[in-house]
Amino acid sequence: MKVKSYFLSVWDIIDPIYFSFTRLTYLDHRSQENIFRVRLTKYKGKNVTLSDGTVIRKNDVLVKIHLHNVALLKKLLPVASDVKRGRLIYRAVERSLPELARYVANHPNSDQIKGIVGITTMNRGCERLGFEIVDISSIVYKALKWIRLMPIHLLSVSRPFKTLGKHEPKYLFMSKPALLQKTKN
Numbered sequence: 001m002k003v004k005s006y007f008l009s010v011w012d013i014i015d016p017i018y019f020s021f022t023r024l025t026y027l028d029h030r031s032q033e034n035i036f037r038v039r040l041t042k043y044k045g046k047n048v049t050l051s052d053g054t055v056i057r058k059n060d061v062l063v064k065i066h067l068h069n070v071a072l073l074k075k076l077l078p079v080a081s082d083v084k085r086g087r088l089i090y091r092a093v094e095r096s097l098p099e100l101a102r103y104v105a106n107h108p109n110s111d112q113i114k115g116i117v118g119i120t121t122m123n124r125g126c127e128r129l130g131f132e133i134v135d136i137s138s139i140v141y142k143a144l145k146w147i148r149l150m151p152i153h154l155l156s157v158s159r160p161f162k163t164l165g166k167h168e169p170k171y172l173f174m175s176k177p178a179l180l181q182k183t184k185n
Helices: 002-021 069-076 082-106 139-156 160-166 176-183
Strands: 036-042 061-067 113-120 132-135 170-175
Touching: 002 069, 036 082, 061 069, 061 082, 069 082, 082 113, 082 176, 113 139, 113 176, 170 176
Parallel strands: 061 113
Antiparallel strands: 036 061, 113 170, 132 170
16 A cells, blocks of 8 residues: 555656646646546547447547546545445546536537547446447557556556456547537436
């Protein structure tokens, strides 16, 4: 626990530097509850057809979502159970989606945005939130993402080395119509 706390403290210092280099933005600077940081991106993967018929093609504009990992991990650190940690993450994402939907609806480039995309190794329960899980086809890109996401995995689960090989990075997609439906609920 002390080692994780130490690494989290170091990460907390480095995070603002990372944030400034990634062109990420907060959905609402006043909100302490929203765990998403976002930026517009052009999709570079293979074509993906979502369940509502939305086709995501190369160079389509998407909102790339990033979890605010330091803030989330601070909340997870005192929680001993991986199941309780999973529920905490689920509820945090669920609470953040309506604000993300408003962001997309009110964005100056809203007409061009086809949906949202994220990459995660924690994808259990994502379908219930409205995400569609898609394999990353590029082995090199998947390996690079796995290396980048490994510190999050090590800090977020109680026995990280037991589950290290069980979680591989996956795309999470949600079409704009599916996301905008979140503001109506």
